[in-house]
Amino acid sequence: MHPLMMGSLSWVEYQQRLQDENAVVLIPCGALEQHGPHLPLGTDALLSTSVAQSVAEQINGIVAPTFSYGYKSQPKSGGGQHFPGTTSLDGNSLIQLLRDVVRELARQGAKQVVVVNGHYENQWFLTEGIELAIRDVGAASNLRVMRLEYWDFLTEDILNQVFPDGFPGFALEHAAVIETSLMAHYHPKLVRLDLIPDVPPVEFPSYDVFPLRPEWVPASGVLSSAKAATAEKGRMMSNHITQGIAAAIQQEFQRSAIAFGNGVAAPH
Ligand code: ZN
Ligand code: MN
Numbered sequence: 001m002h003p004l005m006m007g008s009l010s011w012v013e014y015q016q017r018l019q020d021e022n023a024v025v026l027i028p029c030g031a032l033e034q035h036g037p038h039l040p041l042g043t044d045a046l047l048s049t050s051v052a053q054s055v056a057e058q059i060n061g062i063v064a065p066t067f068s069y070g071y072k073s074q075p076k077s078g079g080g081q082h083f084p085g086t087t088s089l090d091g092n093s094l095i096q097l098l099r100d101v102v103r104e105l106a107r108q109g110a111k112q113v114v115v116v117n118g119h120y121e122n123q124w125f126l127t128e129g130i131e132l133a134i135r136d137v138g139a140a141s142n143l144r145v146m147r148l149e150y151w152d153f154l155t156e157d158i159l160n161q162v163f164p165d166g167f168p169g170f171a172l173e174h175a176a177v178i179e180t181s182l183m184a185h186y187h188p189k190l191v192r193l194d195l196i197p198d199v200p201p202v203e204f205p206s207y208d209v210f211p212l213r214p215e216w217v218p219a220s221g222v223l224s225s226a227k228a229a230t231a232e233k234g235r236m237m238s239n240h241i242t243q244g245i246a247a248a249i250q251q252e253f254q255r256s257a258i259a260f261g262n263g264v265a266a267p268h
Pocket of ligand 1: 035043044118119174175179
């Protein structure tokens with residue numbers, strides 16, 4: 001049991017933690033989605049949870065239970081819905097789930113919430129859930145929410161080290177070097193390095209068609225090769241991501257909370 005996990009705290013402990021004006025509740029959001037033959041279906045949920053835990057350790061945060069289902073996998077970023085195991089929510093369901101959870105956290109006194117997204121297709125539905133929760137509780141509630149995609153904290157410098165031959169872009173990184181390396185770092189027992197398909201990056205048309213076209217996507221479900229993935233790259237990226245997110249939270253939420261608490265104007 002992890003002491004930072006909200007589900008492991010009693011209500012009494014949770015209430016005490018929320019009384020700290022610097023308290024931050026992190027909500028990891030993932031998906032149940034194919035990630036090639038070498039990674040588990042829960043990869044996006046596992047990685048967003050691991051990243052949120054690493055960040056929570058740095059900032060004394062509380063990690064709420066993970067959103068383990070996400071919005072529908074798209075061919076160009078997740079392979080599409082036709083793979084067995086890819087089990088997804090309608091957009092409206094995801095919006096309403098996050099809206100409910102954020103509103104509930106706020107009702108109990110959480111003032112700072114961070115949504116840690118690990119599934120590309122989720123982002124606008126999570127955004128809408130946050131917008132509606134803030135509308136529900138009203139501006140006077142002082143609720144502040146940060147939404148982020150953890151990979152955006154990988155700077156060009158790190159990407160150059162991880163991809164000496166050139167970075168193919170985050171969308172094609174599905175089940176590729178970034179996710180496989182991070183999984184090899186955080187969850188080595190769940191990675192089958194021997195099963196990584198060696199495929200060139202997929203080239204997609206400049207449009208989408210519906211119903212989705214399974215034939216656009218390689219049968220393996222991998223959009224670019226994960227052959228160059230290593231646990232060491234995962235460790236390096238996870239450190240960088242964790243420090244970057246922790247610094248952003250301290251900058252946006254914790255520093256100003258201290259300043260307001262002391263009656264001192266927040267720094268601009
Ligand atoms: Zn993924
Ligand atoms: Mn995904």
